[in-house]
Amino acid sequence: MATFPEQNSFSSARSVEQAPSGLTGSQEVAYAIVTHNLVRTFGQKVAVQNLNLAVRPGEFFGFLGPNGAGKSTTIKMMVGLLRPTSGSVQVGGVDVWKDSQQARALMGVLPEHLNLYERLSGREFITFAGHMYGVADSDVHKRTEELLQVLDLRNDADKLIVDYSVGMRKKVALAAAILHRPQVLFLDEPFEGIDPVSSRVVRDILHDLTRRGTTIFFSSHIMEVVERLCTRVGIINQGMLVAEGTLQELRERAQGEDKDATLEEIFLHAIGVQNENHNLSWLE
């Protein structure tokens, strides 16, 4: 197990209290996603506290945190599904809550709870999404068929979504989120419920998208996937950003220069988990 410095020292120098808050106007377009002092409360509960983040174009940003940490709440505020209590979000230099239509045109979104049109078939749903984003008919057709093929949905393409499995729903929603080649793609737990074969396909597609300039912001509990894909990682705990940087940067901040710390070790330390005894007394 690696040893680490105090939790708060995890945020990198470029962490975003410094980076975006000093930026104005056109400078901020240098960032694909910027949040300024983002806050969301639910009654007494502060789900997200003064979140400052900046993600550069083409980055593959992994957003980690334990259950209830505030990941989905953050993503919902970033994509225009949940109004912040205070603070702001910009995507591609556009304020998501002031110019929501313009901002949404730049995004693809795979939300936590998939709100799909259950009475459409998978093929119809993907096609519909393409038309909603104004993609030309011929491109919609071509891209839909290719997506159905690579995501192994072709045999079920004409089945109604209501009859899809969890993984099939996730894949069809992902196809709909990427068909218009968004500038910024937000994915809330994209690998949940997806089999290993499709997982690999999805990883390849996402990797390819970032190579071609798409920025990806995604939440996941699967450390191995985050470790493999992400160029930068943010860790949120109890609504606060407790660590942010490249894996290398986070490792280098590990006390004693433990360059071998795994992302799981970095994560557990950042959220303050100790090595405790988790035995159930009644099993003894």
Ligand SMILES: Nc1ncnc2c1ncn2[C@@H]1O[C@H](COP(=O)(O)OP(=O)(O)OP(=O)(O)O)[C@@H](O)[C@H]1O
């Ligand atoms: N609509 C809501 N009403 C009240 N509380 C909410 C609501 N949505 C989220 N919360 C609370 O806000 C906190 C953050 O929730 P959120 O769903 O953002 O966590 P998460 O990090 O995505 O968790 P998980 O990994 O379990 O999906 C939790 O305490 C949750 O109970």
